[in-house]
Amino acid sequence: MAHELLKRIRVAVLGVVLAGAAQVATCAESIVLASTTSTEQSGLFGHILPIFEKTSGISVKVVALGTGQALDVGRRGDADALLVHDRAAEDKFVAEGYGSYRRDVMYNDFVVVGPTADPAAVKASSDTSDAFRRIAGKGATFISRADKSGTHAAELRFWKAAAIEPVGQFWYKEAGTGMGPTLNMAAGVDAYTLSDRGTWANFKNRQNLAILYAGDPKLFNPYGAILVNPDRHPHVKKAAAERFIDWLTSDAGREAIASYRIGGEQLFFPSPR
Amino acid sequence: MSGGPGGGAMFPIRVRGLRHAPNGRELLSGVDLDLGDEGITVLLGPNGAGKTLLLRALCGLLVPCSGTLDWGGGAQPERGVMMVFQKPMMLRASVLANAVLGLKPLGLSRHDCRSRGIAVLERVGLAHRAHDSARLLSGGEQQRLGLARAWLTRPRLLLLDEPTASLDPSATAEVERIVREIRTDGTRILMVTHNLGQATRLADDIVFMSGGRVHEHTPTRRFFSRPQSDEARRFIQGELPWRMSF
Amino acid sequence: MFASTLTDAVRLLATFDHRVAEIVGLSLQVSGGAVVLGTLIGLPLGASIAVGRFPGKAGVSVLINALMGLPSVVVGVVVYLLLSRSGPFGAFGLLYTPLAMVAAQTLLVVPLMAAIARQVVEDAWQRYAEELQVMRFTWWQSVSTLLHDCRHSLLVAVLAGLGRAMSEVGAVMIVGGNIDRATRVMTTAIALETSKGDLPLAIALGIVLIVLILALNAVAFGLRHWAMRRYG
Numbered sequence: 080m081a082h083e084l085l086k087r088i089r090v091a092v093l094g095v096v097l098a099g100a101a102q103v104a105t106c107a108e109s110i111v112l113a114s115t116t117s118t119e120q121s122g123l124f125g126h127i128l129p130i131f132e133k134t135s136g137i138s139v140k141v142v143a144l145g146t147g148q149a150l151d152v153g154r155r156g157d158a159d160a161l162l163v164h165d166r167a168a169e170d171k172f173v174a175e176g177y178g179s180y181r182r183d184v185m186y187n188d189f190v191v192v193g194p195t196a197d198p199a200a201v202k203a204s205s206d207t208s209d210a211f212r213r214i215a216g217k218g219a220t221f222i223s224r225a226d227k228s229g230t231h232a233a234e235l236r237f238w239k240a241a242a243i244e245p246v247g248q249f250w251y252k253e254a255g256t257g258m259g260p261t262l263n264m265a266a267g268v269d270a271y272t273l274s275d276r277g278t279w280a281n282f283k284n285r286q287n288l289a290i291l292y293a294g295d296p297k298l299f300n301p302y303g304a305i306l307v308n309p310d311r312h313p314h315v316k317k318a319a320a321e322r323f324i325d326w327l328t329s330d331a332g333r334e335a336i337a338s339y340r341i342g343g344e345q346l347f348f349p350s351p352r
Numbered sequence: 353m354s355g356g357p358g359g360g361a362m363f364p365i366r367v368r369g370l371r372h373a374p375n376g377r378e379l380l381s382g383v384d385l386d387l388g389d390e391g392i393t394v395l396l397g398p399n400g401a402g403k404t405l406l407l408r409a410l411c412g413l414l415v416p417c418s419g420t421l422d423w424g425g426g427a428q429p430e431r432g433v434m435m436v437f438q439k440p441m442m443l444r445a446s447v448l449a450n451a452v453l454g455l456k457p458l459g460l461s462r463h464d465c466r467s468r469g470i471a472v473l474e475r476v477g478l479a480h481r482a483h484d485s486a487r488l489l490s491g492g493e494q495q496r497l498g499l500a501r502a503w504l505t506r507p508r509l510l511l512l513d514e515p516t517a518s519l520d521p522s523a524t525a526e527v528e529r530i531v532r533e534i535r536t537d538g539t540r541i542l543m544v545t546h547n548l549g550q551a552t553r554l555a556d557d558i559v560f561m562s563g564g565r566v567h568e569h570t571p572t573r574r575f576f577s578r579p580q581s582d583e584a585r586r587f588i589q590g591e592l593p594w595r596m597s598f
Numbered sequence: 599m600f601a602s603t604l605t606d607a608v609r610l611l612a613t614f615d616h617r618v619a620e621i622v623g624l625s626l627q628v629s630g631g632a633v634v635l636g637t638l639i640g641l642p643l644g645a646s647i648a649v650g651r652f653p654g655k656a657g658v659s660v661l662i663n664a665l666m667g668l669p670s671v672v673v674g675v676v677v678y679l680l681l682s683r684s685g686p687f688g689a690f691g692l693l694y695t696p697l698a699m700v701a702a703q704t705l706l707v708v709p710l711m712a713a714i715a716r717q718v719v720e721d722a723w724q725r726y727a728e729e730l731q732v733m734r735f736t737w738w739q740s741v742s743t744l745l746h747d748c749r750h751s752l753l754v755a756v757l758a759g760l761g762r763a764m765s766e767v768g769a770v771m772i773v774g775g776n777i778d779r780a781t782r783v784m785t786t787a788i789a790l791e792t793s794k795g796d797l798p799l800a801i802a803l804g805i806v807l808i809v810l811i812l813a814l815n816a817v818a819f820g821l822r823h824w825a826m827r828r829y830g
Contacts, residue, residue: 111694111775120794125778142694142775156683157693259793266795284795312683314691411732435732441725443747444829454733456743487830505733 109138110319113150113158115229116257118302119143121277121346126339131326137319145257147227153177153305156312159320161305162327164229164275169303178305183350184327185336186301189233190279191292192262193219193271201271201291208241210292215243218250220270224261225253233300234273240297262288275300277346301350304328361424362432362508363389363540365410370419372405372564380405380416381564387509391556392531392541394572396548398587401561403544407511410542411435434507438514440498442486447478450486450497454505468504476500476530492523499530503537510534512543516550528554548588552576560584606798607805617779622806625783628696628770629763632703636759640708641752644715645741648723659716665709670702674772677702681773694775699783702769707759714755719744750825757818761811784810 118124119141128139144152146163153161154177162184163169172178191210193201199217204210214221223245224231238245245251252270254261258278265272266286274282279290304324309315326332333349340346370383380402387393395403408414409421411433423429434454443450452469460468473479476496481489486497495515502510512531516524524547531554535541545551551558551572558575560568560583567581579585647658679685681693681701692698722744730740745752767785774781776790784807791800 109780111777116793120790138779140694140775140777140780142777155685156688257793259795263792263795282795284797314683413728413731431734433732435729437729441729442830443743444750445747453743456739457734457736485829 107136107138108316108319109140110159110316110323111140111142111157112160112162112323113142113144113148113152114162115146115149115164116143116259117164117228117230117275117278118162120257120259120281121275122281122341123277123336123339123347127332127335130335131323131332134331135319135322135326137322139323143257145224145226145228146230146232150177153307156307156315159307159316160323161307162302163305164300164302165232166301166303168229168232169305172305176311177308179308179310181303181305182324182328184302184304185333185347185349186299187276187347188293189230189273189298189300190276190290191271192265192274192279192288193291194269194287195289196269196287197291199271204292207237207292207295207297211237211241211243214271215241215245215248215250218248220250220252220268221245222252222254222261222265222268222270222272224258224273225255226257228258229300230258230273230275237273237297280341280344280346302347361426362429363387363424365424365509366420366422367406367410368420368422370406370409370416370421372402372409372414372416379564380409380419383419383561383564383566385559385566385569387540387542390535390538390540392535392543392554393557393559394551394555395542395544395559395561396546396551396587397561402564403561404513406561407435407513407542407544410509411511429508431505432508433511434502434505434509435511436495436498436502436513436515438517440494440501442489442494442497444485444487446483447486447489447497448473448482451478451482451500451504454501458505472500472504475503475533477526490523492519492526495519495523495527496530499527499534503530503534503539506537507539509540509542512541514544514546516545516547524550548576560587562587603797603801607801610798610802611805618803618806620779621782621784621787621803622810624696624781625764625785625807626810628699628774628783629703629760631696631700632707632763633756633759635700635704636707636711636763637756639704640711640759641715641745641755642741643708644712644717644755645719645745646737647712648716648720649737649740649744659713662709662713662716666713668706668709669768670706670766671768671772673702673706674769677705677769677773693773694777694781696774696781698773699770699781702773703763703766706766706769707763710762711755711759714758715745715748715752718748718751718755722748750822750829753818753822757815760814764807764811 124141132138142152142158146165146168149161149163150168150172152158153172169181173181191201199213199219201210201213204213223234254264258274259282261272262274262278262282263284264270266284266288269287304327306320306324307315309317336347336349337345365387367383367385370380372380383402383406395406397403405414409416412428421428443453448469451473452465455465455468470479470482473482476499478493478496478500489497499515516527519527528550531541555572557569557571559566560575560581562583568575568579568584570580575584576588579588647655647662677698678693681687681698726744730743735743765785767789770783771786771789774786776782776786784803788800788803791803
């Protein structure tokens with residue numbers, strides 16, 4: 080009987096689903112960490128989280144979003160802790176009472192990426208503002224994240240420092256997407272963009288892209304950890320989340336961060352104490 | 353099949369001035385008919401006479417423009433009228449499941465349905481195929497299954513619309529045997545056929561319709577020997593157009 | 599470029615490990631759950647619309663048909679807002695769990711399955727309506743009889759639902775969060791690998807997804823063929 084068979088299949092599927100749900104429910108203690116696509120896509124979490132989980136028994140579930148989105152998720156109480164990189168927005172988040180406190184965790188730097196042919200001669204820039212001015216002056220295509228991420232916020236700061244208003248210019252494309260997709264776009268049309276070094280180092284579809292400018296202290300990109308305020312959202316797993324933040328800033332955590340390398344290159348540097 | 357239908361006022365059925373004219377096209381133009389509580393009545397008449405429409409009005413599928421239907425002095429009963437269509441629908445299910453379909457609204461137990469279904473299938477000679485797919489039955493077998501399905505609900509009035517229209521002689525004979533048995537069970541039968549031989553074999557009385565009207569309602573023998581109306585006489589002699597099926 | 603990506607993808611397929619199996623398993627659980635719920639809700643809903651006689655029936659049919667094209671991202675955002683800690687169902691803590699993904703995909707497949715069921719059942723209803731009416735079938739008895747009778751054709755609705763659920767990425771990304779070893783399914787994994795610029799791995803996962811959907815369809819097709827021969 081086909082009908083009986085179908086019925087049995089349906090029951091079996093339902094069973095599997097419920098089993099899956101139960102599995103999630105019975106999982107050991109876990110926290111939700113809202114973080115950035117740059118940290119996720121750089122592969123950092125894949126390196127440090129197993130170390131933390133082994134020592135603490137706490138599993139960390141990473142939801143990778145732009146910094147702006149991650150802060151929104153924290154504001155709604157949908158995460159226990161945040162690891163993001165937009166200092167001004169982070170301080171505001173804590174000041175408004177959404178977060179209990181913020182700690183410096185690590186930093187890396189931004190890099191200006193573009194086609195190896197470098198039509199805007201960004202390679203010869205004297206500083207970050209100069210690099211951005213060269214791109215604008217040449218009218219070379221620049222792809223912006225335009226997703227309220229930390230990288231996007233930094234990029235807008237750099238334009239402002241260069242005294243350029245890029246929005247609305249024919250060469251300025253606002254992608255509205257994560258770091259990886261933005262790099263895919265830049266690779267596809269030989270455009271310039273601003274990337275964090277971690278995502279770039281782990282990015283495989285480079286085609287003609289290369290780092291054209293880096294090293295300016297202004298390109299410094301600090302990451303901060305924030306505990307979502309349990310007074311505002313009582314379900315926040317305060318103890319576990321604090322344990323994670325404490326670990327990140329402990330010697331063990333700093334060592335784990337510093338030991339993540341791609342092709343021998345260190346991508347993140349623990350913040351000075 | 354335990355006993356015949358119970359009593360209660362349903363007969364005589366009195367049809368008066370039944371008119372049906374959708375979009376101004378008059379299909380029934382004042383049908384009058386009286387049906388007593390037993391026997392087999394055959395509806396004869398040329399195509400387009402309104403025979404099937406009359407059946408549909410009697411089982412509630414057709415709401416006429418005007419006229420009255422009186423069921424033993426009251427309104428149409430909720431149950432007790434069943435109709436078997438020219439090609440009965442067959443669900444994609446077993447013969448047994450199709451046979452007991454009409455019991456579904458009665459809320460009987462599964463076991464009860466099953467035993468009644470097997471019993472009725474035995475009476476129509478389909479018990480050995482109870483678990484085959486109904487759609488794989490021959491035309492004659494499907495018609496018998498349609499009759500079984502209606503019979504199982506023990507209707508007081510059973511309406512049959514050309515039950516043997518496309519059947520061979522032996523299948524026709526089998527259907528006629530079943531119709532007689534249903535009648536013996538106490539069910540009043542009103543059937544449409546174009547088969548005059550069948551009418552003489554089965555009918556107690558004949559209702560002759562033509563042009564949306566009843567022209568004659570007489571006992572069978574008299575209808576064929578001395579038809580009262582001119583239309584009936586011409587119909588029997590083959591002068592009115594009708595479909596042959598022997 | 600394209601050819602080398604494709605060959606790399608095929609080479610990767612040979613080296614799949616249990617992590618990929620986990621992702622495939624979760625995809626099947628989430629989408630399977632959504633389709634089970636979609637079947638329980640969507641098919642009776644579609645059949646009810648087909649059989650029912652009520653004012654605005656045409657409008658409801660058009661609405662259901664239109665909702666077939668509901669963008670999964672919109673469903674994702676709506677479910678996110680509902681399940682968020684600050685939303686009406688926040689207390690259950692379902693956001694970023696597989697159950698949230700099942701809920702979102704259920705919302706996504708119900709209109710699709712209901713629309714197909716409405717069409718299939720309406721055709722059968724036109725053939726059966728009068729006889730069922732004569733037998734004094736109630737509305738619900740007609741619905742259940744027709745659903746059972748059309749079960750082989752309704753398999754198409756189930757498959758369409760499964761296809762939509764398994765292939766959508768917008769809703770599960772938002773309400774699941776694409777969390778490694780918790781809510782990562784095939785489509786979000788593909789999106790992530792694409793973000794990383796690892797196109798061969800993305801394509802390899804895509805091939806697995808297509809093969810899986812193909813296999814499910816083949817099984818269903820065979821089942822239907824067998825049933826049609828059996829029941830005519």
